[in-house]
Amino acid sequence: MAWSSLRRGQLAGLAAAVLFGISAPLISTVTGSGSALSIAGLLYGGATLALLTVRLFRDTEAETSVGRQDWPALAALTLLGGVVGPVALVMGLARLPAASSSLLLNLEAVFTLAIAVLLGREHLGRRGLLSAGLTIAAAVLLSEGSLSGANAGGSALIALATLAWGIDNNLSQSLSLRNPIQIATCKAAGASLPMLALALLLGHPFPALPVMLALLAIGALGYGISIWLDLLALRDLGAAREAVLFSTAPFVGALFSLVILREAFTPQLLVAAGLMAAGVLLLLLEQHSHWHRHDVLRHAHRHRHDPLGGDPHHEHRHQPEELEGVAADQPFWHAHEHCHGELEHAHPHVSDTHHRHRH
Structure with missing residues (x-):
C-alpha cells in the first residue's frame, strides 16, 4: 500500500468526521419542526442530491462499478445503516434522557472495531488499540458518562442502532473497492425515498420550506459528502482505523456548538480535546511494517x-x-x-x- 494512500485515507476519514460532527448540533436546532421520519428523509434526500451532483463532475471511468454479486451487501447496508439504525435511534431517543443516549451512541465505534478485528481479520496493534481507547474515552467524557434514567427498552434500541451502523461500516468496507460515489448514492437514495414516502403516507408533519432547505443542505454535507469520504477512508484504512478517526465526530460537534452556537464551555471539553488529540496523533504516526506474504x-x-x-x-x-x-x-x-x-x-x-x- 502506497504511503500516500494511507495519508489520503486518514484525511478523508477526518474530513468525514468533521462534516458529520458539525451536522449533529445543527440538526438539534430544528428537531421540533417536523417528525423524526420526515427530518431523516430530508437529510438523506439532501445527501442524494449532493452525491448525484458530485457524479456529474467527477470522472468515474477509473472505478469498478457495483456488480450483481454486490447487490445483497449493498441492500443490507442500506437497510441497516439507512433504515434500521435511524428508526431504532429515534425510538430509543424518545425513551431515554439525552445524556444516556449520547453515552450509548459510542457503542458504534466499539461494535465497528469488534466486528472488523474479530470477524473481518483486520489487525490493530497496541498503538492502534491505545488510540481507539483514548478517542472512545474522550467521546464518553463528552457524553457526560451517565446512564442515569436509562431503561432497558430504550438502551436496547440505541444498542440496536449502533450495532446496525457497526455492521453497515464493515459491509461498506467490503464494498469499498467498488465506485464509492455509486455506493453512497444508492445508500442515500435507498434510505431517503422510503422514509419520505412513509412520512407522507402516515401524514407526518414536514418542516416549513426554509427549514426543509436547511435540512437538505445539512444532509448534503453531513450525510452525502461525509458518506462518500468515509467510504474512501474505509478503502484505504480498513473499518477499524476508520472507526477510530470517525470517533472524533462528537468532539467536532461539541467544538462547533461552543464556537458557532455559543454554548457554554465545559471542563470536559478541554480534557476530551486532549484525549482525542493524543488518540488521533497516535494513529497518524502509526507505522506498521513487517515481512508478510500475499496469496x-x-x-x-x-x-x-x-x-x-x-x-x-x-x-x-x-x-x-x-x-x-x-x-x-x-x-x-x-x-x-x-x-x-x-x-x-x-x-x-x-x-x-x-x-x-x-x-
Whole structure:
C-alpha cells in the first residue's frame, strides 16, 4: 500500500468526521419542526442530491462499478445503516434522557472495531488499540458518562442502532473497492425515498420550506459528502482505523456548538480535546511494517500504475483493450479485473483489502 494512500485515507476519514460532527448540533436546532421520519428523509434526500451532483463532475471511468454479486451487501447496508439504525435511534431517543443516549451512541465505534478485528481479520496493534481507547474515552467524557434514567427498552434500541451502523461500516468496507460515489448514492437514495414516502403516507408533519432547505443542505454535507469520504477512508484504512478517526465526530460537534452556537464551555471539553488529540496523533504516526506474504487474489478495483516503479501489488500484464486511450509511459489510474500473484515483502501497511494476513 502506497504511503500516500494511507495519508489520503486518514484525511478523508477526518474530513468525514468533521462534516458529520458539525451536522449533529445543527440538526438539534430544528428537531421540533417536523417528525423524526420526515427530518431523516430530508437529510438523506439532501445527501442524494449532493452525491448525484458530485457524479456529474467527477470522472468515474477509473472505478469498478457495483456488480450483481454486490447487490445483497449493498441492500443490507442500506437497510441497516439507512433504515434500521435511524428508526431504532429515534425510538430509543424518545425513551431515554439525552445524556444516556449520547453515552450509548459510542457503542458504534466499539461494535465497528469488534466486528472488523474479530470477524473481518483486520489487525490493530497496541498503538492502534491505545488510540481507539483514548478517542472512545474522550467521546464518553463528552457524553457526560451517565446512564442515569436509562431503561432497558430504550438502551436496547440505541444498542440496536449502533450495532446496525457497526455492521453497515464493515459491509461498506467490503464494498469499498467498488465506485464509492455509486455506493453512497444508492445508500442515500435507498434510505431517503422510503422514509419520505412513509412520512407522507402516515401524514407526518414536514418542516416549513426554509427549514426543509436547511435540512437538505445539512444532509448534503453531513450525510452525502461525509458518506462518500468515509467510504474512501474505509478503502484505504480498513473499518477499524476508520472507526477510530470517525470517533472524533462528537468532539467536532461539541467544538462547533461552543464556537458557532455559543454554548457554554465545559471542563470536559478541554480534557476530551486532549484525549482525542493524543488518540488521533497516535494513529497518524502509526507505522506498521513487517515481512508478510500475499496469496493469489483475483478481483477488480481502481489502482495506479507507474512505469518508473510504483505499487508492487499491481505489477501485472494487461490486455490491449485495458490500455486503450492510456499513455502507458506516464503514471495512470484505471480499473479492471486482475490477478495478484504470490508476493513476499515488507513495507508500511494497514489492514486494507490487500493486507488481511496473520500476525
